[in-house]
Amino acid sequence: MVDRIHNSEKEELDNSNNFIIKTYGLYKIYNEGEPSMVTALNNVSFGIETGKMIAIAGPSGSGKSSLLNILGCMDSASAGKAILDGVDITSLSERELSEIRKNKIGFIFQEFLLIPTLSALENVLLPLIPDGISKADREKAMNILEQVGLRDRADHKPKELSGGEKQRVTIARALINSPTIIFADEPTGNLDTKTGDEILAILRELNQNTGVTVVVVSHDPLVWEKTDLLLHLIDGQISYA
Amino acid sequence: MVFQTIRFALKNAFRKKLVAALSITGIAIGIALMVALSSASAGFDNILGETVAATVGDVEITEYNTMITLSQLPTNISDIIKTIESSDKILAVCAEVVVSNFVQFADNVTIQVGMAPPGSGMSVMALGARGVNLDEDALFEGLTTKLTEGRIFENDFEIIIADYILEAGSEVFEFGKSFDLMINYTYTVPIKIVGVFDTGEDMTRVLEPSFIMSVNTSLQINSMTLPFEQTGYNVAKVRFDSESVEETKSYVEELEALEPKLDVTSLGAEIEGMGDIMANFQTFQTILTVIVIVAGGMAIVVAQLMGVSERMKEFAIMKATGWKNSSIFLDIILESITIGILGALVGFGLGAGLIFIVQLGAGQTFVTITWQIVLKVLAYGLGLGLAGGLIPGIRAANIKPMEVLRAT
Numbered sequence: 001m002v003d004r005i006h007n008s009e010k011e012e013l014d015n016s017n018n019f020i021i022k023t024y025g026l027y028k029i030y031n032e033g034e035p036s037m038v039t040a041l042n043n044v045s046f047g048i049e050t051g052k053m054i055a056i057a058g059p060s061g062s063g064k065s066s067l068l069n070i071l072g073c074m075d076s077a078s079a080g081k082a083i084l085d086g087v088d089i090t091s092l093s094e095r096e097l098s099e100i101r102k103n104k105i106g107f108i109f110q111e112f113l114l115i116p117t118l119s120a121l122e123n124v125l126l127p128l129i130p131d132g133i134s135k136a137d138r139e140k141a142m143n144i145l146e147q148v149g150l151r152d153r154a155d156h157k158p159k160e161l162s163g164g165e166k167q168r169v170t171i172a173r174a175l176i177n178s179p180t181i182i183f184a185d186e187p188t189g190n191l192d193t194k195t196g197d198e199i200l201a202i203l204r205e206l207n208q209n210t211g212v213t214v215v216v217v218s219h220d221p222l223v224w225e226k227t228d229l230l231l232h233l234i235d236g237q238i239s240y241a
Numbered sequence: 242m243v244f245q246t247i248r249f250a251l252k253n254a255f256r257k258k259l260v261a262a263l264s265i266t267g268i269a270i271g272i273a274l275m276v277a278l279s280s281a282s283a284g285f286d287n288i289l290g291e292t293v294a295a296t297v298g299d300v301e302i303t304e305y306n307t308m309i310t311l312s313q314l315p316t317n318i319s320d321i322i323k324t325i326e327s328s329d330k331i332l333a334v335c336a337e338v339v340v341s342n343f344v345q346f347a348d349n350v351t352i353q354v355g356m357a358p359p360g361s362g363m364s365v366m367a368l369g370a371r372g373v374n375l376d377e378d379a380l381f382e383g384l385t386t387k388l389t390e391g392r393i394f395e396n397d398f399e400i401i402i403a404d405y406i407l408e409a410g411s412e413v414f415e416f417g418k419s420f421d422l423m424i425n426y427t428y429t430v431p432i433k434i435v436g437v438f439d440t441g442e443d444m445t446r447v448l449e450p451s452f453i454m455s456v457n458t459s460l461q462i463n464s465m466t467l468p469f470e471q472t473g474y475n476v477a478k479v480r481f482d483s484e485s486v487e488e489t490k491s492y493v494e495e496l497e498a499l500e501p502k503l504d505v506t507s508l509g510a511e512i513e514g515m516g517d518i519m520a521n522f523q524t525f526q527t528i529l530t531v532i533v534i535v536a537g538g539m540a541i542v543v544a545q546l547m548g549v550s551e552r553m554k555e556f557a558i559m560k561a562t563g564w565k566n567s568s569i570f571l572d573i574i575l576e577s578i579t580i581g582i583l584g585a586l587v588g589f590g591l592g593a594g595l596i597f598i599v600q601l602g603a604g605q606t607f608v609t610i611t612w613q614i615v616l617k618v619l620a621y622g623l624g625l626g627l628a629g630g631l632i633p634g635i636r637a638a639n640i641k642p643m644e645v646l647r648a649t
Contacts, residue, residue: 074561075643094566102562103563107558113558115555116256127564130564177563
């Protein structure tokens with residue numbers, strides 16, 4: 001049974017320097033003030049230790065995607081505070097958030113979302129395109145592809161890759177900027193069990209070998225079992241049940 | 242840095258090959274028309290400019306209020322002209338006789354000369370004949386100084402003819418041959434072709450007189466065909482040492498003040514007046530340009546909006562991986578510019594090809610592709626790309642990545 005993350009007190013969060021993520025009374029409310037108002041996150045406070053691999057679980061509509069969006073610097077909170085690697089990401093501009101996404105975060109999605117016109121290698125290098133790609137970047141990308149077992153598929157286009165291989169490319173893409181944290185949204189959702197296990201094994205290996213924190217959103221209890229901690233959300237609040 | 246973005250944009254610009262091809266075709270057709278019109282306009286402008294420059298100091302004088310064919314200038318017209326105050330500015334004077342009915346009465350003239358058959362009003366205008374003084378014509382470096390074959394006329398009823406008449410392959414007008422000039426259908430005068438003069442390669446060469454003869458011969462022929470005996474000249478040409486059409490106009494005023502009263506025409510001013518036609522042409526060109534820009538821009542907007550709609554998830558993932566709004570906007574703009582510039586270049590090729598074919602058919606260079614046109618085409622391609630990519634670029638840059646990804 002995986003340990004659960006509990007709703008933390010402010011002092012507990014303040015006193016720990018080991019949390020890569022801290023949230024203080026985080027709220028996310030959609031359509032505020034309208035009849036269709038939805039409170040996706042309701043006073044969520046917790047911390048995630050650096051170097052852990054954790055799972056975020058919960059039924060549909062429980063707020064896990066909202067939480068992931070805020071922590072991944074892709075959405076703003078309605079209230080409360082979120083600290084990522086010492087930076088209050090709830091007070092940053094869109095431009096500053098994109099810098100954080102570029103430098104500190106790696107994303108893996110259920111749908112692989114690779115650019116069809118680019119090779120596996122070029123897809124891995126996608127985050128670096130706006131700043132220019134050096135020879136060292138290419139070598140690094142090749143090494144990462146080797147890490148995920150795809151060095152010999154580097155020149156292949158996404159349509160020439162299997163589902164598992166595509167997901168490995170997205171893992172490699174998430175790693176190209178040497179992130180401090182990886183957010184994986186249902187990374188095994190589109191894969192068969194065996195391939196899903198392989199992907200999780202890669203994420204775990206990365207977590208253990210490089211110390212990168214991995215946050216996996218998943219419905220699958222088999223995925224939870226492979227993580228260090230579980231954050232269970234129900235109706236926008238942390239649940240212990 | 243931008244190189245990678247350009248490379249990325251180039252790859253994306255042709256993801257929907259058919260849409261890209263149709264956009265490029267749309268732009269290309271518009272640009273091709275524009276290139277053709279601009280080149281024609283530039284060509285005509287050149288011709289006008291050159292002609293004005295060549296004739297800036299030239300004026301033509303006829304009897305006041307009289308048709309040129311009936312005009313009778315005094316035999317001492319050259320001396321009268323030289324009495325004006327600005328006579329020191331006169332470089333040359335040449336009085337000529339216009340033989341108005343020459344071709345109409347040439348026996349057996351056929352359409353093989355490239356003009357209308359005898360009796361047609363066209364032949365008078367098109368195949369003009371003149372009687373000139375050799376020394377005066379030489380001052381103008383006139384056609385009598387441009388013999389390519391034979392010799393100058395020395396005796397009465399000897400003529401020299403324009404090279405284009407020979408090129409037309411007429412059976413009547415051949416070098417060294419004689420033909421009978423029919424006068425009032427009852428009397429003929431034997432005319433001998435003793436020389437051929439060069440009229441150049443320009444299209445306007447057909448406006449040069451086709452036949453040149455001595456003043457004496459021309460007066461004899463005119464006196465036989467006109468209802469009176471002609472003794473004077475029909476027209477006098479004066480060349481002034483003038484820098485501008487405006488300056489020449491001041492000399493025209495001096496000539497108009499002479500006695501007897503004269504009709505004086507500045508050739509440069511006449512040709513410059515044709516600039517109004519060019520102005521209308523340029524207005525049409527401007528309208529066409531606006532249509533090209535709007536239609537081309539719309540083609541890119543539609544193609545890019547389609548592309549952006551289909552690629553929302555990609556932009557979401559790009560933003561998720563740290564692409565800034567400005568980087569995504571730049572990507573879309575570069576894709577649009579690629580389409581715009583390519584369309585412009587293809588259009589330029591089509592337009593230039595069209596011009597080439599038309600010129601081949603005409604056998605004459607009357608249109609000009611200037612570097613300004615090339616720059617204009619590139620600027621339009623760039624402008625179309627920028628304008629067409631603006632809305633799709635803003636749309637792509639402002640997507641909320643998680644909203645897009647959540648919607649899947």
